[in-house]
Amino acid sequence: MGKSWKNAGKTENAQKKGQLFTKLAREIAVASKNGGPDPDMNPRLRLAIDAAKKVSCPNDTIDRAIKKGAGLLDDGKIIEELTYEGYGPHGVGVIVECQTDNKHRTAPEMRSAFKKSGGNLGETGSVAWMFARVGEVEASKTGTFDLDEEAIEAGADDVQNNEDGTYQFFCSLESLDSVTKALVARGWQISSSSPSYKATNVTEINDEQRKEVEEFLNTLDDMDDTHKVYATI
Template sequence: MSGHNRWSKIKRQKAAMGATKGALYSKVIKEITVSARLGGGDPAGNARLRVAIAAAREANMPRDSIERAVKKGTGELEGESYEEVTYEGYGPGGVALIVECLTDNRNRTASDVRSILGKWGGNLATEGAVGWMFHKKGVITVKPGPSEDAVMEKALEAGAEDVLEQGADGFEVRTAPTDLHTVAASLEAAGMSLGEQKWTYVPQNTLKVDGDNARKVLRLMDALEDNDDVQNVHANFEIDESLMESLSP
């Protein structure tokens, strides 16, 4: 498992233990609200909203909280108005970063992201500077149970691009962005239990970091994720598993 994947696993474990559940709920509610505002409140006709609601359910968010977020997005209830903004930058050791945000104050968010990057040895970059290093993909987590051959067969049959075995965490199925829901529906129809479903940016190549740079990269990722306006952080770093273990809380 690459360092970046292990860092993602640590995030999920912290959320499951409740350490970051409040922050996770806040980010998911924002995404549901914006998705409903942009594409309407019916998940059947709004792919982005379907993904956001799936994330809310995976996080065990109460149904009434989901419904309120949708209604705020459609204007049935009063709520904040958020805009999407994406920043590109570099972290310690030249690690490439894409930071996706939802904010009600673009100037505040830009200042916060710039400050966090600077504190941990990074800097903002111009638009397009690192985006070309990533491919946008759909990602589906298949929970442990089925064999790798079974997941591979059903996923590829449904149009998936790749299946990655994740040990005790099950499998990660990657798709073209437009095929995410079709593949997920096929896997569920085959009786497989699904976890996270999302769109993400997958690096074309990874950059290995170690020593002080590795420590700073992890602190930077944590600091960005902890910011209320930051929804997702994508990076191309890789850290040796043994080093990751020693640096992880």
């Protein structure tokens, strides 16, 4: 796989909806903080709002997150973006991007999760060498089309399909904006467009080992502060 890990069932579990809304609100706040509170001028914020509305996140939650990120709502909490690296079961390299209002909570929780899996949380750079830093666009399109042709015409370097019917287009960081705009022009609906990690050294594991690794990745993905998970499978 070698792309961002997706726990396909997480948005369908009603018990996790509150957690999902919290994660979506954090992404909105971070996007607003980094690019401003106007979604027309901030593509990341616009996509974050669209993602929240798609799962019926309350408008009040969205509005408060925008204001929080823009510094218009002071609740005493600052959301930070943190990245953790380590090895999971069977030597699989893992990168976890987090958005948290308490890094002193997040770090030990990550360390414990890796340890319980039989792996270990590493230092910065310990597994980053197994990945390339790329641009990633997740999108969907109805009708009949040639996927490879769509990728080539949009300027993407690679494309992979997901189990949920969406596709992930990979490109250089420098061409992320142009590829995103090209896909929109070709009728694609964009779910996300952001810097990402793509595995260049894929860890070879058997089917039984894969199940164990996927359970671990699901555990990471379900943690409150996790934003995205990448693995070398």
